[in-house]
Amino acid sequence: MSTAVATTLGGSVPPFTPHAISVSLPTWKDNVGYEEGEPRVIDSMVTGYPRFFVHRSIQKLARICEQKFGANGERCFLFPTKKLAEACRAFMLARSAEFGSTVPVRLVQFVVCPEDKQSNGASHARSGSTSGTCVELHIVLFPADSWPLAKQFWQHTGMGISSRLAERALSMLPDETAPPPSPVLSRPMKSANRHYSRSITSIPKSPTLSSPPPVARPEEPDSLGADESTYLEERYGRNLPVAAAAAAKRAMRRRIAGVLVSDDHPDVHAGSNDVEIGPSSRGVSDVSEDDVFLFPTGMASIWAAHQLALGVRPVAKSVCFGFPYTDTLKILQKWGPGCHFFGHGLDNDLDALTKLLEKEASTSSSPPVLALFTEFPSNPLLRSADLVRLRALADKYDFLVVVDETIANFINVELLPYADIVVSSLSKIFSGDANVMGGSLVLNPKGRHYKELKEHMLATYEDCYFDEDAIYMERNSRDFKRRIYAINENTEALCDFLRARSIAGGAASPCVIKDVWYPKWSTPENYEQCRIKAGTHEHERDGGYGGLFSLTFTSLAASQAFFDALEVNKGPSLGTNFTLASPYVILAHYAELDWAQQFGVDPGLVRVSVGLEDRVTLLKTFEKALRVAEEVVKSNEEKE
Missing domain, CATH: 3.90.1150.10 (Aspartate Aminotransferase, domain 1)
Structure with missing residues (x-):
């Protein structure tokens, strides 16, 4: 296989990929410049990793929403459901209250339908049911200087709208030019450590380098128009029609559940009703596609796993075991009562964890911790936790074990027998093509708390994985x-x-x-x-x-x-x-x-x-x- 190497600073990786999830930073100096907000680098950015860089289509749609519904220079983030918008508002209110100044946050529902294209700009907020061809947006509006705080929710949870959903909405709106942002809000989101600081010491009162992104620049030479990119991906990508999104999601859930007897026949789609299904190959034979839940990003699945634990189990701190991908740690720190961090993930940490559990259990009748989160192996040191010992501790002290299998993946390792919940970023090797985001959460049907976890998921789960993203992910994952x-x-x-x-x-x-x-x-x-x-x-x-x-x-x-x-x-x-x-x-x-x-x-x-x-x-x-x-x-x- 030969893949073109992207050498243009700020260009998409791979080149000519409208929804690329990586960006070219070819030198060490470029990476440092990116972190320091150097204009040479920032002004070159055509795209970026989707949870850190607001895609240009989302930027444009957000500016339109700000023009229509904002007041006094308000900014916004866009979410696919009312529940997620409310969660963003709750996060902003709670976090800002900790620093003595509650941020005013407003929510607006905006439904965009095909007929709006001919409505001469008469699109407006609506309520009630709409046809399946419409796009429902939930807008979180807030003062401009609270943008970095709102961005934390958007980044940590990975639950914002996708770039493909934004493009769908834009295609149905009247042709109009979105207004530029205020001059002072002129750089992409950067701060002293724009996405990885360990804690917030204050909420910025004025725009900083973490301010909203600038007006999207004209198409770059390595970009294709919407019609061209759609043609290429559908002509050469073996995509299903969007109407088959439900079948595509079912196919992915079956792959992840390990229940497909055969998944390599070119003429049989894995999501069809007549595909042969057998016992799971995940190490727990009872796993079914109904135990797999899809999310817009890998971080969304981790956030959902933590929310699930908080919704089902007695409230307590969580444990982060091993040095993790940073947003996992932020989720455990910023939602619920916090977490205990064992950053090495080695045997010494296991001994320290055991002592902590013994101490906490001696002072309370409730479980000493809520859940333990670990990666297998960890990023970037590729260390693997002793899951056998961790499972034994979880059984003894009655807490959940959540394992992130993104790096190893379930073709290489069997992790479900040791976990109550397994999460993964499908954006990575499951996709491979670096042009779509996705995440999964799998429940272990043999787990002690499976019944209550499953019931809670069925009662609260929202399928907010955009259909077109699911179509591309299913296509990518076939091989x-x-x-x-x-x-x-x-x-x-x-x-x-x-x-x-x-x-x-x-x-x-x-x-x-x-x-x-x-x-x-x-x-x-x-x-x-x-x-x-x-x-x-x-x-x-x-x-x-x-x-x-x-x-x-x-x-x-x-x-x-x-x-x-x-x-x-x-x-x-x-x-x-x-x-x-x-x-x-x-x-x-x-x-x-x-x-x-x-x-x-x-x-x-x-x-x-x-x-x-x-x-x-x-x-x-x-x-x-x-x-x-x-x-x-x-x-x-x-x-x-």
């Missing part, structure tokens, strides 16, 4: 098993090569790689407990170690030289069909580098998500970058 096996093999070969050139692998000087972080060597005994073996539960192949690894270097200069010389796509996200690299800690923890380093997360770490490229080509590409880094270090040493 995900084949892709996972190929990516497993590419990644292991590449990691074996790099490990042999590292200090951890015993390489002789000169070498610039300190360590290769990969499940094969990072807490391998815990990963092996869950890795799938051929012949178990009808699995025909051994599970692998996944497509993600991280490199740490002997110096920051070596990290930067290696990254800049690496001729692959560079930007946020992972699990793509093409290799994608990023200086992850710079992007994720730029304003808290010292804090992250406490948990072994090196500021110079380079994270790599391996794709489907030719293996020999991949090895040569990484060898070339490694040689450049070695030469830079050698040159620096000679100068000293």
Whole structure:
């Protein structure tokens, strides 16, 4: 497989992708500039990761809504349901009240229908039922200087409208030019640490670099028009018609549940009524498609899992076990009574957790914690928690276990037997094409609290996964098993090569790689407990170690030289069909580098998500970058 490498700063990754979920940041300096709000970088941004960068279509639709319904310079975020808009308002009221000044927040329902195109701008707020072709928007309006606070809800929960939904709404509105934002609100959302600060010390009273995004710029050279992109994706993408969205969602739920007897026949759609269904291959045979719930993003599924726990179990703090993707920690900190954070996720943390549980249980008859959240393996250190011990503690002290399987994925590992809830970002390897977002939540029918969890989900779940997004995700996921096996093999070969050139692998000087972080060597005994073996539960192949690894270097200069010389796509996200690299800690923890380093997360770490490229080509590409880094270090040493 050959994928064009995006080298234009701020362009979509992959190129020519209107709904891309990654953006090109080709050099180390570009990534630092992005975090610091440098105009050179910010002004080049055509797109960005969807929960951090407001897609241009959403920007345009929001400005129209602000013009129609806003007052006194109000800004807004858009949500697909009233319930989510109300949750955003509740979050803003609660968080602002903590700092002594409650923010005024208004909600407006806006239904856009095809006939509005010919209504000469007469679109208006409506109530009541509408036809299935209409788009229902729920607008959260607030003072402009509270935009960073509202953005926290939008980012952490991942529940805002998708770019495809925005485009659908715009296509039904009269042709009109959205007004520009106030001059002072002129940069994309940036603050000292715009999406990763550990806590809020104050709510900004005036616009900062976390202010709303600017007017969307004209189409960039690497962008296609709406008609062109729709034609290309439907002509070559094997898409179902939008009317088949229900079947597409059913197909995905069956794939995730592991109940499809065969999912590789080109003429049979996995969501049809006559597809053969069997016992689940997820390690718990009773799992069915009805135990799988779809969400607009992976973070939405994590937020929903936490909301589910809060709605069903006695109120208590949660546990975040291991160094997680940062928004998971923010969710546990900002909703409910907070969380206990065990940032290393190693055996010492397990011992400390056991002592905490014993202490809390001795003073109360209620469970000592609400739920434990962990990633398997973790991002970016690829450490795997001891799920056997965690499951035993959960059974003893009666709390829920929620496992994020995004990085390993269920083709490689069986995690459901140890969890009450398994969540995943479908935006990653399940999709692979980096052009659509999605998330899933799976309930374990053998879990102690399954009945109450399932009842609560059935009573409260809203399907707000936009139909067109589901169509693309279903299309992308049809061959995900084949892709996972190929990516497993590419990644292991590449990691074996790099490990042999590292200090951890015993390489002789000169070498610039300190360590290769990969499940094969990072807490391998815990990963092996869950890795799938051929012949178990009808699995025909051994599970692998996944497509993600991280490199740490002997110096920051070596990290930067290696990254800049690496001729692959560079930007946020992972699990793509093409290799994608990023200086992850710079992007994720730029304003808290010292804090992250406490948990072994090196500021110079380079994270790599391996794709489907030719293996020999991949090895040569990484060898070339490694040689450049070695030469830079050698040159620096000679100068000293």
